[in-house]
Amino acid sequence: MRANPKILIAGGVFAAALLGGFALYGTGRNLGNLMGLGPTGPCAEAAPTAARLAPLARGAVAAFEAWPAPKPAPALAFKGPDGAPTELSALDGKLRLVNLWATWCAPCKAEMPALDRLQADLGGDRFQVVAINVETRNLDKPPAWFKANGITGLTYYGDPEGKVLPALQSAAGSTGLPTTALVDAKGCMLGVMKGPAEWSGEEGKRLIRAALGEGA
Structure with missing residues (x-):
């Protein structure tokens, strides 16, 4: 034929x-x-996790944007609590809620106690809240604010060189503070929150547990 x-x-x-x-x-x-x-590429395996998160973005975390096609988080370098250089990749192996904040940002300060409670409730070998202060002046002010406001569960991280803010906001498509990205254990961004949230509420915990592959 x-x-x-x-x-x-x-x-x-x-x-x-x-x-x-x-x-x-x-x-x-x-x-x-x-x-x-x-989706294919370096973060293709993270797509099912992001898909699980999308229907859980409601209530206090309704503004969370779960990405259908997760992408690698930018290489973020900043300072640890002792002032020594560290990187986000140093925490690979953990799910990370990466939060950018400043003491001149009222919504940032308002949500910080909730992030502290979330770390206290769910933080450990598999999950960590990584709150990075982005101020480049008066560098003694942010850790003093932590202490004065009873923020004891979070590790203090700072970026006095001002490199983290543009890098993460560009990757997240965000222009304001706070900006919060959920990064999986392999360094893939699952989604982003533009603005504050009550992260320690049941909706926030449910979202984090789902990202960890745990039940509600």
């Missing part, structure tokens, strides 16, 4: 268009999406 020339031509056109699209966009993610295969 001879092949229909029209079918061969149509098939060739489709293949050329498919290859052209791949060359244009240049990533496996786009090719996978085009063929209905779902």
Whole structure:
């Protein structure tokens, strides 16, 4: 049986268009999406976790944006409580709630006790709240504020060089404070919260437990 020339031509056109699209966009993610295969790339394995989080973004954490296609978190370098350099990747192996805050940001200060309670309730070998102060002046003020307001569960992190704020906000698509990103144990961003939230409430804990693969 001879092949229909029209079918061969149509098939060739489709293949050329498919290859052209791949060359244009240049990533496996786009090719996978085009063929209905779902997200691919370095954070493809995180997509099912992000999908579990989407319906749990309600109540106190309704503004949390779970990403259908998680992506690698930026390489963040900052200072530890002793002033020594450290990096977000030093905490790989843990789910991390990375929060950017400042003492001149009223909503940041308002949500800090909830983040402290969340760390006290769920923090440990598998999860940590990573609150990074982004102030570049009067560097004694933020840790003093921690102490004066009874923030005892959180490790104090600071970025006096001012590099973390633009890096994370660019990756998160956020322009204000607080900005909070949920980063899995392998360094993939599962989603972002633009603005404050009552993280220690039941909705917040349910979201974190789901990201850890635990039941409500």
